[in-house]
Amino acid sequence: MSDKRRKWHERLQVTLWTxxxxxxxxxxxxxxxxxWAAVSCAKTGFFAEFPTLFTAGTVLALATIxxxxxxxHRQTRLRGDPPPHERGTDIDRxxxxxxxxxxxxxxxxxxxxxxxxPVVFIGDCR
Amino acid sequence: MRRSVAGKFLPLWPLMLAGCNRHQSxxxxxxxxxxxxxxxxxxxxxxxLVIALGVAVIxxxxxxAPEGRLTHERGMRLVLWLGAVFPTVVLTALLIWSLxxxxxxPATGQDLHIRVEGEQFWWRVxxxxxxxxxxxxxxxxxxxxxxxxxxxxxATDVVHSFWIPGxxxxxxxxxxxxxxxxxxxEKPGRYRGVCAEFCGLSHALMAFDVIAxxxxxxxxxxxxxxxxxxPTDSAIYHRGEMLFAREGCGSCHAARGTxxxxxxxxxxxxxxxxxxxxxxxxxxPGNTAAxxxxxxxxKPGARMPAxxxxxxxxxxALAVWLKQSGAQEAKR
Ligand SMILES: [Cu+2]
Numbered sequence: 001m002s003d004k005r006r007k008w009h010e011r012l013q014v015t016l017w018t019x020x021x022x023x024x025x026x027x028x029x030x031x032x033x034x035x036w037a038a039v040s041c042a043k044t045g046f047f048a049e050f051p052t053l054f055t056a057g058t059v060l061a062l063a064t065i066x067x068x069x070x071x072x073h074r075q076t077r078l079r080g081d082p083p084p085h086e087r088g089t090d091i092d093r094x095x096x097x098x099x100x101x102x103x104x105x106x107x108x109x110x111x112x113x114x115x116x117x118p119v120v121f122i123g124d125c126r
Numbered sequence: 127m128r129r130s131v132a133g134k135f136l137p138l139w140p141l142m143l144a145g146c147n148r149h150q151s152x153x154x155x156x157x158x159x160x161x162x163x164x165x166x167x168x169x170x171x172x173x174x175l176v177i178a179l180g181v182a183v184i185x186x187x188x189x190x191a192p193e194g195r196l197t198h199e200r201g202m203r204l205v206l207w208l209g210a211v212f213p214t215v216v217l218t219a220l221l222i223w224s225l226x227x228x229x230x231x232p233a234t235g236q237d238l239h240i241r242v243e244g245e246q247f248w249w250r251v252x253x254x255x256x257x258x259x260x261x262x263x264x265x266x267x268x269x270x271x272x273x274x275x276x277x278x279x280x281a282t283d284v285v286h287s288f289w290i291p292g293x294x295x296x297x298x299x300x301x302x303x304x305x306x307x308x309x310x311x312e313k314p315g316r317y318r319g320v321c322a323e324f325c326g327l328s329h330a331l332m333a334f335d336v337i338a339x340x341x342x343x344x345x346x347x348x349x350x351x352x353x354x355x356x357p358t359d360s361a362i363y364h365r366g367e368m369l370f371a372r373e374g375c376g377s378c379h380a381a382r383g384t385x386x387x388x389x390x391x392x393x394x395x396x397x398x399x400x401x402x403x404x405x406x407x408x409x410x411p412g413n414t415a416a417x418x419x420x421x422x423x424x425k426p427g428a429r430m431p432a433x434x435x436x437x438x439x440x441x442x443a444l445a446v447w448l449k450q451s452g453a454q455e456a457k458r
Pocket of ligand 1 (some may be wrong): 244245247256286289321322323324325331332
């Protein structure tokens with residue numbers, strides 16, 4: 001199969017760098033949530049009054065995590081090598097990274113959701 | 127026959143159950159917040175029990191399954207669904223369900239504000255309504271049922287914690303900071319609150335009475351409490367007033383229109399109090415006299431000097447005089 005005929009996401013390669021995308025997004029969102037709450041509390045004393053920006057940021061974070069999870073999922077499904085994938089070969093390494101990224105994406109997705117819900121619902125600065 | 131562990135302790139059960147009361151218990155709520163906390167607790171406990179039983183059943187099935195019936199793949203699928211997906215869904219649902227309960231009740235400046243200051247080892251109380259002088263009291267809190275009330279909580283010496291289990295959760299009282307706790311009582315009655323943060327020798331003796339009243343009765347009580355106490359012309363009155371002045375009690379206590387000291391509890395309406403010494407003794411004249419002569423016998427470390435030099439009849443005269451305040455004013 002030529003490179004052109006492969007779908008775009010199949011041309012992307014999971015690496016150790018893409019592996020850390022979902023947890024990094026989670027961490028950034030976490031920081032964002034705290035900063036946002038701190039700034040709104042200092043300015044208005046209440047933080048559920050303008051959650052639009054926060055909601056948008058959360059949706060962006062969830063979308064990024066879902067995308068990297070989906071790409072990783074496609075790569076675990078690359079045709080060719082039958083399981084188990086536990087050897088030191090390139091293809092096994094790729095599948096291992098892809099699977100790990102997928103699991104991390106799931107965790108990060110839930111993490112972002114659990115951080116965002118209280119921020120949106122509670123709105124109390126104490 | 128061997129008895130089970132629970133059976134061995136059977137004779138102790140009534141004792142434990144006797145510890146439960148509707149007077150001071152998160153299991154017998156009389157306020158909005160405590161009620162929603164209780165239902166959350168019940169749901170969590172029941173849910174936890176169901177899950178624990180479910181796990182036990184799965185374990186029993188797996189342990190008894192004949193050789194070869196269970197495959198690795200099915201096991202892994204079980205771990206994925208019951209170990210990851212199910213808890214996530216349950217936790218998310220619980221979070222969404224309990225979030226509204228975590229929101230503080232809305233309150234406005236027009237709502238009754240009650241400022242409570244924790245002090246070793248008693249409570250200074252001030253009822254504040256918009257645009258009016260505060261009504262001062264101590265060691266007792268009255269609340270109108272069905273109305274939003276805002277507690278403003280602080281402390282003057284060390285950290286205390288304000289907890290009326292039947293009404294709402296705990297809230298710290300921190301020197302130099304005012305914490306707000308918004309509550310709504312739902313059932314009239316007599317309840318009890320405590321200090322829930324270790325604060326010194328008599329921490330365990332630092333409690334208070336809570337009286338939830340029908341709104342009309344509360345308004346009337348507050349209106350009467352605003353009337354400055356008037357001296358009555360009786361021998362008891364004059365003797366009490368004389369002793370109070372002679373012993374210098376007024377440098378710490380306000381009482382019945384005496385020049386008001388602010389170091390100790392306000393005694394202006396002591397006569398209507400349900401307890402003595404911040405929720406620890408019945409406020410009989412005898413107990414009051416004994417407390418005045420030796421407060422540390424009842425409350426080690428209390429910030430009131432002992433008056434052992436007072437004769438018993440003098441202490442009793444003071445007690446009777448104090449007991450007349452409030453109760454008598456209310457009758458006018
Ligand atoms: Cu205390």
